[in-house]
Amino acid sequence: MEANPRHYRRPDNQWKCGLTSSGKGCAMGPDARGRCDDKVCYPRRTLQWWRSYLPIALAMMTLGTLFVTNQTGLDRDAMAPGPLTSVHAQLIHNPSDPHRCASCHDEQRKGQPSLSETDWNSTSIGAHSQTERCLTCHARDLPRMRLASPHDLPEQELKNLSERMTKKGHSADNLLIGFTRHRPINWHEHSLSCSDCHREHQGAQHDLEAISSQRCQACHQNQFGSFAVDHPEFREYPRPGSQSVAFNHLRHRDLHFTKSNSTFDCRTCHVNESENGRVGQVFRSASFEKACASCHQAPISSSLPDGLVVFQLPSLDTTGLKNSGIDIGTWPEEASQILDGNIPLFMQWLLLGDKASASVLDAMPRSGKLSDFDVKTEVDREAIAKLARATKVLLGELAQDGQKIFQTRLTIHGQSSEDKAVMELLRGVPPDLFRQAYREWFEPLPSKPSSREIYTSSNRLTPTTPSAENAFLSGADDLLSDSKLATAFPSEPEGPVLSNSKSWKDIRSRQHLPAGGWMIDRQRMAIVYVPSGHADRWLTAFLTLGHSRAIESHASTDGTDIEKPSRLAQRLIDECLQPTSLGRCAECHQGLTKFTSVKAPTELWQAKRFDARVRDLTRFNHGPHLIQSGLQDCKSCHRLHEKESTNSQNENASIDLLKQVDFISVQRSDCASCHRPNAAGDHCTQCHHYHTNAIE
Amino acid sequence: MDSKKSRLTKSFAFIATVLAVWLLFVAQRWSERSLGRPDFLTGYALLAASLTMMLLSMRKRLLVLPLGSVARWQRAHHYLGLFAMGSFVLHAGVRVQGGLETILALLFWGISLSGLLGWYINYSTPKKLRAAGRSILREDIPTLRDELAKRAYSLALNAAGKNESACLAEHYMQHLRPFFQKRRSLAYCLVPNGRMRRSLLHDLDQVVRYLGPDGRISQSNLSQLVREKDDLDFQWAMLIRLRGWVIVHVSLIWSFYLVVAIHVYSVYRFHGS
Numbered sequence: 001m002e003a004n005p006r007h008y009r010r011p012d013n014q015w016k017c018g019l020t021s022s023g024k025g026c027a028m029g030p031d032a033r034g035r036c037d038d039k040v041c042y043p044r045r046t047l048q049w050w051r052s053y054l055p056i057a058l059a060m061m062t063l064g065t066l067f068v069t070n071q072t073g074l075d076r077d078a079m080a081p082g083p084l085t086s087v088h089a090q091l092i093h094n095p096s097d098p099h100r101c102a103s104c105h106d107e108q109r110k111g112q113p114s115l116s117e118t119d120w121n122s123t124s125i126g127a128h129s130q131t132e133r134c135l136t137c138h139a140r141d142l143p144r145m146r147l148a149s150p151h152d153l154p155e156q157e158l159k160n161l162s163e164r165m166t167k168k169g170h171s172a173d174n175l176l177i178g179f180t181r182h183r184p185i186n187w188h189e190h191s192l193s194c195s196d197c198h199r200e201h202q203g204a205q206h207d208l209e210a211i212s213s214q215r216c217q218a219c220h221q222n223q224f225g226s227f228a229v230d231h232p233e234f235r236e237y238p239r240p241g242s243q244s245v246a247f248n249h250l251r252h253r254d255l256h257f258t259k260s261n262s263t264f265d266c267r268t269c270h271v272n273e274s275e276n277g278r279v280g281q282v283f284r285s286a287s288f289e290k291a292c293a294s295c296h297q298a299p300i301s302s303s304l305p306d307g308l309v310v311f312q313l314p315s316l317d318t319t320g321l322k323n324s325g326i327d328i329g330t331w332p333e334e335a336s337q338i339l340d341g342n343i344p345l346f347m348q349w350l351l352l353g354d355k356a357s358a359s360v361l362d363a364m365p366r367s368g369k370l371s372d373f374d375v376k377t378e379v380d381r382e383a384i385a386k387l388a389r390a391t392k393v394l395l396g397e398l399a400q401d402g403q404k405i406f407q408t409r410l411t412i413h414g415q416s417s418e419d420k421a422v423m424e425l426l427r428g429v430p431p432d433l434f435r436q437a438y439r440e441w442f443e444p445l446p447s448k449p450s451s452r453e454i455y456t457s458s459n460r461l462t463p464t465t466p467s468a469e470n471a472f473l474s475g476a477d478d479l480l481s482d483s484k485l486a487t488a489f490p491s492e493p494e495g496p497v498l499s500n501s502k503s504w505k506d507i508r509s510r511q512h513l514p515a516g517g518w519m520i521d522r523q524r525m526a527i528v529y530v531p532s533g534h535a536d537r538w539l540t541a542f543l544t545l546g547h548s549r550a551i552e553s554h555a556s557t558d559g560t561d562i563e564k565p566s567r568l569a570q571r572l573i574d575e576c577l578q579p580t581s582l583g584r585c586a587e588c589h590q591g592l593t594k595f596t597s598v599k600a601p602t603e604l605w606q607a608k609r610f611d612a613r614v615r616d617l618t619r620f621n622h623g624p625h626l627i628q629s630g631l632q633d634c635k636s637c638h639r640l641h642e643k644e645s646t647n648s649q650n651e652n653a654s655i656d657l658l659k660q661v662d663f664i665s666v667q668r669s670d671c672a673s674c675h676r677p678n679a680a681g682d683h684c685t686q687c688h689h690y691h692t693n694a695i696e
Numbered sequence: 697m698d699s700k701k702s703r704l705t706k707s708f709a710f711i712a713t714v715l716a717v718w719l720l721f722v723a724q725r726w727s728e729r730s731l732g733r734p735d736f737l738t739g740y741a742l743l744a745a746s747l748t749m750m751l752l753s754m755r756k757r758l759l760v761l762p763l764g765s766v767a768r769w770q771r772a773h774h775y776l777g778l779f780a781m782g783s784f785v786l787h788a789g790v791r792v793q794g795g796l797e798t799i800l801a802l803l804f805w806g807i808s809l810s811g812l813l814g815w816y817i818n819y820s821t822p823k824k825l826r827a828a829g830r831s832i833l834r835e836d837i838p839t840l841r842d843e844l845a846k847r848a849y850s851l852a853l854n855a856a857g858k859n860e861s862a863c864l865a866e867h868y869m870q871h872l873r874p875f876f877q878k879r880r881s882l883a884y885c886l887v888p889n890g891r892m893r894r895s896l897l898h899d900l901d902q903v904v905r906y907l908g909p910d911g912r913i914s915q916s917n918l919s920q921l922v923r924e925k926d927d928l929d930f931q932w933a934m935l936i937r938l939r940g941w942v943i944v945h946v947s948l949i950w951s952f953y954l955v956v957a958i959h960v961y962s963v964y965r966f967h968g969s
Binding site: 020021022024047050051054055056057058059061062063077079080081082105192195196197201202203212215217218219 | 725728729730731793794795796797835838839842879939940942943946947948949950951954955958962965966967
């Protein structure tokens with residue numbers, strides 16, 4: 001082997017002479033397999049060899065590492081592009097659970113959801129599989145998210161909304177037109193998925209709701225560069241909404257508060273301040289007790305003393321009837337003087353529930369007064385007799401079957417007997433009181449009343465003679481009288497001595513029932529309900545039922561018998577409008593006088609409240625705003641319509657309080673002074689919900 | 697004139713690269729606004745750039761075909777690399793999370809930074825080699841090094857036979873022999889420098905006062921051999937660096953594409969829209 005290294009220049013070879021680096025390499029060098037005849041020389045790899053095989057070696061190492069992580073199940077963590085947000089991580093917290101990835105991602109097989117388990121032929125990649133998994137938890141809060149359409153609104157609803165708003169005069173550019181900018185309007189083919197906006201695996205502290213304003217504007221034709229310049233001016237914000245309680249701030253400030261020399265301060269009603277004076281929760285609607293009771297409690301209470309007559313015996317000239325040969329049977333002496341009075345509305349309603357009794361009302365004089373009957377005519381005398389019998393039958397049935405008769409008679413044909421309004425009304429009816437009234441008025445009391453019948457006409461607590469239905473109870477009394485117990489307990493128990501029964505007639509209902517309730521008014525020969533005060537449950541149920549029946553009356557065009565209760569309900573509502581009406585409900589709850597649609601009881605009686613389930617498009621939180629010293633005065637944003645002030649000072653001015661908007665809309669400039677990019681921020685999602693079910 | 701044209705071409709290529717990255721950024725924002733998938737846009741741009749850069753390696757193997765000079769292909773490779781880096785920042789950001797993504801980012805930046813280093817080495821090495829003396833093939837350097845060592849040994853041997861220059865032979869054995877006999881360290885190959893050269897020459901200068909006239913001539917020759925050996929080592933280091941970065945640059949590529957394949961698969965497997 002001749003040592004001539006200057007001839008050895010083959011850098012592309014895989015091997016080189018082992019003596020090359022010492023400058024003593026041979027001219028030939030090793031062969032392609034790295035073999036050399038010289039036993040002293042050990043051939044070495046060239047740089048070219050390293051360049052060719054090192055990448056392959058590293059790739060094999062990488063592949064091996066991935067294989068090991070896959071086999072040990074570590075790739076579940078390794079494959080994740082980043083940690084989950086803390087809100088999701090706490091739900092999918094168990095690292096040893098092999099199915100935890102499948103909580104959000106497709107699990108192709110039931111084994112470990114690792115790469116090796118993937119079904120490469122699966123067609124379920126994409127589509128809405130992951131969105132459906134999101135909805136397994138979030139559908140409760142956002143049920144309409146399944147539509148996967150803009151703002152969770154059905155396509156038609158969104159189109160209708162756009163058209164409606166355009167008609168109102170809004171610029172079409174500012175509306176939700178749909179995918180008109182970058183995507184076709186056909187949402188069925190291009191529906192949205194959760195991950196279009198909410199990106200997971202961005203770290204524990206990542207805000208999933210932080211959506212850029214640019215993404216919001218993907219669908220909107222009008223592009224908003226900034227809130228201060230480009231956002232449309234507010235229209236009627238805060239939106240008045242549908243009011244059920246008629247309240248006018250201007251009238252109260254200029255008329256009522258001025259009269260009573262009181263300070264008109266928003267915080268008195270709308271802010272719940274803690275003891276240390278810090279601003280607490282802000283209420284849009286104040287409660288009656290907090291805002292109204294100080295002035296309105298007294299007038300309401302004064303309107304209630306006589307209560308609502310539910311049933312009343314008409315005063316009849318029984319002697320005259322008897323002389324005419326008409327026998328109406330037993331009739332209380334107190335109601336047997338002259339032909340007088342009228343049939344209470346509620347009682348008429350009950351009479352209408354029975355076909356036989358309903359004919360009685362047809363024979364009534366137009367005025368409704370009994371005194372207008374012409375007793376000289378046979379027809380009217382018969383009508384009076386029928387009325388007496390119908391009254392007795394009604395009371396008898398009420399006494400015998402109780403609430404069931406109420407339910408039967410108040411339910412209109414074609415409606416469910418389980419009508420919610422009827423059931424609410426029944427809940428307060430005491431059948432035993434009707435039973436007692438029946439006994440007092442139509443079953444003459446014996447000399448020895450039953451021990452169970454107490455507080456009757458006697459001046460002691462003495463038992464009355466048992467009626468037929470209580471015969472077994474009288475027997476029990478006899479058994480008791482012969483026993484030793486009778487000796488131990490005297491038959492006439494000691495107790496308070498009651499005043500003479502004649503004085504009971506003078507008891508005024510309110511005096512007898514200061515907290516409200518049912519009673520027999522012996523002076524008026526009636527069964528009366530005395531409301532407890534504001535928001536009395538039975539009275540509101542009664543008026544709610546009346547209102548719903550009155551709406552049916554407005555809706556009906558034919559004069560069939562079925563609609564008679566509805567027309568009766570209309571009269572009831574008309575009576576509510578009277579200044580002397582019971583409870584004076586309609587003064588504030590003017591929804592009672594509107595018959596445009598069937599309203600839920602809460603809509604009829606309660607001021608509009610924020611419902612946690614309703615996600616309005618626009619949200620506002622008073623809390624962080626009221627911290628600002630310049631905004632602590634409510635009037636800095638909520639300004640009253642001073643133009644209406646003159647009208648409001650006139651007590652007799654006719655104003656539809658339900659429709660009147662007494663506040664000027666908050667101006668965009670009010671917000672824009674702070675809501676700028678470098679100040680309080682002006683992102684769309686600061687004030688707007690994307691997932692909404694209440695765009696109006 | 698050529699230099700001016702070359703500068704213009706480079707400026708144009710650089711501006712075009714920056715413009716391309718900016719256009720990708722604009723497209724990403726557009727996709728963001730359109731409720732699209734901007735990550736897919738930047739991801740595919742990055743993949744396309746990466747695959748296009750692979751064509752340089754193929755061009756080097758197809759020297760026969762008239763596809764333009766390798767130098768041009770290499771310049772295009774450099775600017776595509778810059779574009780790929782911009783795309784990667786748009787695609788994944790600066791901070792990367794997740795196991796697989798982190799490995800992918802490390803591989804990408806390993807390839808990119810070695811590419812940038814190679815670009816600098818390719819640019820600077822020819823000038824430095826020319827400054828270090830005549831151009832020498834890397835394969836010839838061990839032989840030349842061996843020759844220098846022999847000549848240095850011969851000089852030291854001659855000096856050892858004379859009383860007035862015996863200390864020069866002793867100095868050679870103590871300090872210079874390892875320098876001539878052995879290769880330089882890996883650290884020197886990575887960062888070549890003249891520290892040892894200066895130190896050895898300084899020590900040789902200190903020996904002069906103990907030498908006679910002949911010894912001083914030998915000392916002068918020995919100093920010259922130290923310079924030549926250091927120049928040779930410098931050239932060796934520069935050529936090793938020139939080859940070495942390519943190995944680092946190329947060796948990460950297959951691992952990179954392997955992880956890219958898994959990344960793309962997992963994205964389609966789990967993106968779930």
